Every structure is written in structure tokens, then in C-alpha cells.
Amino acid sequence: MESIQTVRKTIQPLLPISSSYSSLPSYNIVPTFSTQYAVQAGYDSLVQSLLSEKTVIIDGFGGVLWESFRMNLQRCFDGYSKKVSWYDIDSSLKSPEEINSMIVANLNGNDPVFGKKYTGNLNDFFDKEKLPLLTSDDNIDLHIVYGTGAALSNWPGPIIYLDVPKNEIQYRMRAKSIANLGSEEILENTQMYKRFYFVDWPVLNKHKEVLLSKINYIVDEQRIDEITWMKGDDFRNTLDSMFEQPFRAKPWFEAGIWGGNWMKERFKGLPQQEINYAWSFELITPENGIVLEGNHHLLEVSFDFLLFRNNYKMLGKAAGRFGNEFPIRFDFLDTYDGGNLSIQCHPRTNYIQEHFGETFTQDETYYILDCEPDADVYLGFQEDIDANEFKQALLDAQKNGVELPIEKYVQKYKAHKHDLFLIPNGTVHASGKNNMVLEISSTPYIFTFKMYDWLRLDLNGNPRPINIEHAFNNLHFEYKGDYVPENLISHPKVIREWPGGRMMKLPTHPEHFYTVDRYEFDHEIIIYTNGQCHICMLVEGETVEVKVGTGNSVFQYAETFLIPAAVEQYTVRNSGAKKAFLVVAYVKETCC
Numbered sequence: 001m002e003s004i005q006t007v008r009k010t011i012q013p014l015l016p017i018s019s020s021y022s023s024l025p026s027y028n029i030v031p032t033f034s035t036q037y038a039v040q041a042g043y044d045s046l047v048q049s050l051l052s053e054k055t056v057i058i059d060g061f062g063g064v065l066w067e068s069f070r071m072n073l074q075r076c077f078d079g080y081s082k083k084v085s086w087y088d089i090d091s092s093l094k095s096p097e098e099i100n101s102m103i104v105a106n107l108n109g110n111d112p113v114f115g116k117k118y119t120g121n122l123n124d125f126f127d128k129e130k131l132p133l134l135t136s137d138d139n140i141d142l143h144i145v146y147g148t149g150a151a152l153s154n155w156p157g158p159i160i161y162l163d164v165p166k167n168e169i170q171y172r173m174r175a176k177s178i179a180n181l182g183s184e185e186i187l188e189n190t191q192m193y194k195r196f197y198f199v200d201w202p203v204l205n206k207h208k209e210v211l212l213s214k215i216n217y218i219v220d221e222q223r224i225d226e227i228t229w230m231k232g233d234d235f236r237n238t239l240d241s242m243f244e245q246p247f248r249a250k251p252w253f254e255a256g257i258w259g260g261n262w263m264k265e266r267f268k269g270l271p272q273q274e275i276n277y278a279w280s281f282e283l284i285t286p287e288n289g290i291v292l293e294g295n296h297h298l299l300e301v302s303f304d305f306l307l308f309r310n311n312y313k314m315l316g317k318a319a320g321r322f323g324n325e326f327p328i329r330f331d332f333l334d335t336y337d338g339g340n341l342s343i344q345c346h347p348r349t350n351y352i353q354e355h356f357g358e359t360f361t362q363d364e365t366y367y368i369l370d371c372e373p374d375a376d377v378y379l380g381f382q383e384d385i386d387a388n389e390f391k392q393a394l395l396d397a398q399k400n401g402v403e404l405p406i407e408k409y410v411q412k413y414k415a416h417k418h419d420l421f422l423i424p425n426g427t428v429h430a431s432g433k434n435n436m437v438l439e440i441s442s443t444p445y446i447f448t449f450k451m452y453d454w455l456r457l458d459l460n461g462n463p464r465p466i467n468i469e470h471a472f473n474n475l476h477f478e479y480k481g482d483y484v485p486e487n488l489i490s491h492p493k494v495i496r497e498w499p500g501g502r503m504m505k506l507p508t509h510p511e512h513f514y515t516v517d518r519y520e521f522d523h524e525i526i527i528y529t530n531g532q533c534h535i536c537m538l539v540e541g542e543t544v545e546v547k548v549g550t551g552n553s554v555f556q557y558a559e560t561f562l563i564p565a566a567v568e569q570y571t572v573r574n575s576g577a578k579k580a581f582l583v584v585a586y587v588k589e590t591c592c
Helices: 043-048 066-079 096-107 166-174 189-211 232-242 262-266 304-315 349-356 387-400 468-472 483-487
Strands: 055-060 084-088 142-146 159-163 217-220 228-231 252-254 279-283 289-294 297-302 328-334 343-345 364-371 376-381 410-414 420-423 429-431 435-442 449-452 493-498 501-506 514-521 524-528 534-540 543-548 551-556 560-563 569-574 580-587
Touching: 043 066, 066 084, 066 142, 096 189, 159 189, 159 297, 166 189, 189 304, 217 232, 217 297, 228 232, 228 297, 232 289, 232 304, 262 328, 279 560, 297 304, 328 534, 328 580, 364 429, 376 420, 376 483, 387 449, 387 468, 410 483, 435 514, 435 534, 435 580, 449 468, 514 524, 514 569, 534 551, 543 560, 569 580
Parallel strands: 055 142, 055 159, 084 142, 159 217
Antiparallel strands: 217 228, 252 279, 279 328, 289 297, 328 435, 343 429, 343 449, 364 420, 364 435, 376 410, 376 429, 493 501, 501 514, 514 580, 524 569, 534 560, 534 580, 543 551, 543 569
């Protein structure tokens, strides 16, 4: 029997069965949404719900440890003397060679980062002649078809869906305990993640969306020894209730070569033995989960279930443009006592669409949540930039280890708390050390073209990928000189004032489809969503209470929370002794 230690490689703790963090009066690393419906725990309780069935379908996301799940369930069926016949849907997959041939154009050879999104469906991976061969035996008490894609068998019977968080998928990937969809080979980590991102996850998300209305039981599979689960109707009703209240996604944290100690020192519950924390995925919806709490049990599912359920209630006016793609992300970049990020840029819109299959590009901003007096941000080119000279200097650094005098080519600006630096696509940039950056960005998140990485190796002692050619296909060399302080550093404007408070507009660049407001107040404010989803964070102060209807939610300093577009207005009350600064990001009206 596998142990949890052997199937995941990380020091980050598993989500507990029941919440142990919610009472802390500080940033909560395991935020939950309370549901009035039951969250059950354990394999036996699930088996009891299936004893009267003749056929059952167990489907799930990629990365599920299927054999461990099957054995645990079988053990419980044995306790009820139930004769079960199991049918592995993998037996109906196309051969690995056929699948590799089918997706070869999406993987871009051995490129360690970039591929192009596969646009087909999950049934493309299955042999259409093999699927009908899965037939049941009338002499068996219970027939179960299981595995990723099991619902494609079209068997009658209840559907159980197993979800597993994206961070746990990556921990399992690092432990070599899982493989890609339809692959018998366990690839090197960067290649496995690339295939997850560009092939597996797009088709599995489409499949998940189709199944949402049909699921009879939803299972959180991340704890291989003790699952939690809900009935399908209860789950869907809970999703519906989430559109009416503020909530948080579950953040997750990663170390990096430039990472710092700001979060490590301030966020209680983070393992202190980690070398640093470079990132927190506060709200990167393709990789975040939401944690439901019912009768003291916790169940985590992927955030995208909310969009599959009702993208209009979540996104409002922006749903017509973005559909099931959540447009805005919040994440932390922590370089306190760490190092500079790489000198980098992101792709232009037509480039990311043509080369990588994304629908919109990675336009960013850096909001300085905190910083030391010596903190800087690299942004835009010097007035006298010579593109050919710059490229040759980058190549010398990459090939010959020649240190780059970066300030000869790139401007550097002092960072101050609450500054907003604007980084539209094609802008050369990097955060310097001793910054705690709240990155407010459009959602795509892996499309960073590194040009210079200070001659560093990664945490495993390997060179980090450098993408000079991609960068030079996208750089805006006209973002230079005086253009930068005038157009790439936000100049806040007072929109309105009242006793004890004011609302500030932090203008973004015309390339950004989102805008940022900041409310600075002593007591209480009322904010109208105007049919938009608001992504919020308390960036100064201690605690706020957010009232929607009769509900009341409490959020601490540096916690990201969402107000769905279905909420017409919300009241924010400052519960601390200091003035509260609340940052609110949403899609520009003109960009919906």
C-alpha cells in the first residue's frame, strides 16, 4: 500500500480533514467556505451509498492515484461481502505511440516551458472501437468502470468524480508517482508539466464541464487514505450559494531561487523549513482550489467548477468576452532578503495566440505591498537603447557567463509602498530584491521570456531557461526614456472624498483590460460592483468585515478575496485601529 510520503514530494502539508487554521487572527493559509450541506469523510461512507447499485462510473481528473483509490474502495466493499468487478477505462485508450503522434505539434519538442494548447477533446485519446467492448457480467453484484474518462463508456449508473488539486498534482509529479494522460512513460518534470498545461488540462477541463451537471458524488482525492466527498446536488447548490457571498480561493506557496522571507515570517502555518517563499498563488484560477467546509469536514475542488456552473454570475459583464476563463489573477512575489527576478518580458497578444494557443496575453502590474528602503523595480529601456547591442550583451551573458551591466540598457526606479508599476505585454521589467509585490495581472501565468537571470542556477543547480529570441519577437523598444515614468508608473487620482476616507483610481496602461481602485478609509464604505467581479485585498490595515445581505465575512491584511458579479453591492467595515487601504481590481467597462 502506498503511503502519502512516497507519492508526493513537498514539505507543504496536506489539506487537513477538518479546519485547524480558521481561528487564527491573521492571514489564513486554508480559507474555507461554509456550506449547509454535509461533507462526508472516509471510503466506507461512500461505499454505503453505493451498495444498492448495479453499475457505477468513477471518473476523475488527471493525477488521481487510481489504483490506491480502487483498493481502498474494494476493501470497504469486501466488508459488506459485495462482489465487485472493476473495468479500467485505460484499456480503451489509444496506444501511447498514437497519442504522442496526435499531440506532437502541441509539445514543441524538448522546449522546457512552451507548447501550444491542444484544441481537441478527451475522446480523441480513446479508441472508438475499444470503448464499446467494455461490457458487464450479470453474475456480478456491482460493476465499476473507473479511470480518467470513465464517463465516456456511456454506462448507466451514478457518476462519481474524483478531483485533485493542481498543487498536489505537481507534488505527485515531482515524486514520479503519476504520468500524463495516455502515457506509459514518466517524463522529466518540466516536460510532464508542459504536457499537463498544454494538453491534459485543456481536454480534462472540457470533460469536467460536461460532467458537472451529471455528477452524483464529488470526491476530494488528495488524501489517499481518507477521502472527503459530497452528493452532487449538494455540491452544485453550494456553488450556487458562492455566487452570493465573498470568498477566498485556497492559496499555495512555492520556493524560488530569488525568493524571500516576508511571507515566511508573517503567514502563520507555513512550514519554516522551506528555504524561502518566492510565490503565493493567491488567485491564479487555473491552479487554485476552493475549500468547502460542511459539518467540520473539508473538501477541496478546482476553482473552475464555479465558472462551469455559471460564468455570468461570477464574471457578469465580462463573461461575454472571457467565458470560462477567469480574467484577473493576484499573486505574491516575495524578494525580501532574496534576489532580483530575471530581466524579462511577456508576449504580445497576437504572439501568444499564434504560438501558444492562449486567448489573451499576460499583461501585468506590480503593486508594492511592502518594501525596504533599498528596493527597486527595473522597468523600460534607457533612452539611448540599441537593440542589437542589448541582444549581443544578453547572448554573451548566456553563452559566455559575462555579467551584464543591466542599468546601461534598462531603467531602475525606487520602489515605495503602494506604488503601482505598469507592465503591459512586451515591456522589459523585473522586481528587485527586498520587495513584497502583489502582482495584479491578467490570468496567463507561465509566459515569461527571461533574457538575463544574473548568471544564476535554479534550486536544483540547473540553468534556468533563457528565451532571448521569444523576447526580441515581442519587446517594445519604444517603451523607453521619459515614456516610462509618464506611462508605466501609475499616477493615482482622487475620484471622491468623504470624512475619514477617499477613493483613488490607479490608472493602468491602455493595453491592460483591467483597472485598479484603492479605497482608503477609517470606518465603513459601500462599494457597488456594477455587474463586475471584484478581486480585493486589504493592503494596509489589520482586518475588515465585508457584509453582503445578511452575511458577514472577515478578511485579514494581505488576504485576497472575491466579490462575484451577482453581488450588487457590499459594505466594508474597518475593524482595525489604523486606516484601511482596500485594493479592488476588475475588468474595464470598455473591455467587456
